[in-house]
Amino acid sequence: MLHITMIGCGAIGVGVLELLENDPQLCVDYVIASEGSEALVRQRLASFKQPPQVLTALPADTRPDLLVECAGHRAIEEHVLPALERGIACLIVSVGALSEVGLVERLEAAAERGKTRIELLPGAIGGIDALSAAKVGGLDSVNYTGRKPARAWKNTPGEQACDLDSIREATVIFQGSAREAARLYPKNANVAATLSLAGLGLDRTHVTLIADPHSDENVHHFEARGAFGRFELSLRGKPLLANPKTSALTVYSVVRALGNHAHAISI
Ligand SMILES: NC(=O)C1=CN([C@@H]2O[C@H](COP(=O)(O)OP(=O)(O)OC[C@H]3O[C@@H](n4cnc5c(N)ncnc54)[C@H](O)[C@@H]3O)[C@@H](O)[C@H]2O)C=CC1
Ligand SMILES: O=C([O-])CC(=O)C(=O)O
Helix, strand or coil, rough: CCEEEEEEECHHHHHHHHHHHCCCEEEEEEECCCCCCCCCCCCCHCCCCCCEEEECCCCCCCCCEEEEEEEHHHHHHHHHHHHHHHHCCECCCCHHHHHHHHHHHHHHHHHHCCCCCCEECCCCCCCHHHHHHHHHHHHHHHEEEEEEEEHHHCCCHHHCCCCCCCCCCCCCEEEEEHHHHHHHHHHHHHHHHHHHCCCCCCCCEEEEEECCCCCCEEEEEEEEEEEEEEEEEEECCCCCCCCEEHHHHHHHHHHHHHHHCCCCCCC
């Protein structure tokens, strides 16, 4: 059985725990919550048969087989970097955080010192295997368009680009590099950052973001061209009820990755 510690227990974390409840090969022993939110997290876990223990930091004498981050950018600094230094393998969903200058190198260095590995999960997007394979032969361009319901852009610079409450047509709220998208829309830039890291990098991946008042899906579309040929993917993700910025596929992506570590065959 694999022993797992999960950082963060919001929309993704709860979804993952629900799906793992009946897997005898995976056990989430600890959930790390942010200071002050432990009671709320315990409440969220009250209906579980065997709820994980809720803590605010991983105890020094605890060594999970895997640590999975489902929390946010700050958690990478607070929990993932120290865990890597301690030799604990980490899985990350907040891939957008890696657009911060120098963070990829710091994670790499921490994993090397700890003689362990860090895995960036595909989350809400698919085709990352094909894109990173295509990169080996050489890529010429990667263009990504993220289209989400207008409400998913609340509390973002999208509010300055248009009136999200009254737009009647799908409206482009951003066009530019993945680096700029990640800077301006950190909570909506995970897919853009993942595509960049797998493909042409943050400066050469072109991003368009759209607020769509008629959509109730998170639509991710990208087109890659290179020596391998041309590849286009369109994914219409259903948002999670608990967080409309997040697609349900992200939960399944975490469960798949954890299962691949525990089960005899990985796919
Ligand atoms: N890679 C991908 O495709 C996707 C990645 N994400 C990212 O996943 C992360 C989680 O998403 P959701 O569950 O939807 O968010 P959420 O807001 O529903 O839950 C996040 C939880 O983590 C907790 N948290 C925040 N900082 C923490 C810290 N430093 N230590 C411990 N706990 C902390 C919060 O209190 C909250 O309970 C976000 O960073 C989001 O941007 C979301 C969707 C897709
Ligand atoms: O890109 C992101 O940050 C997350 C996202 O769009 C999704 O979950 O559909």
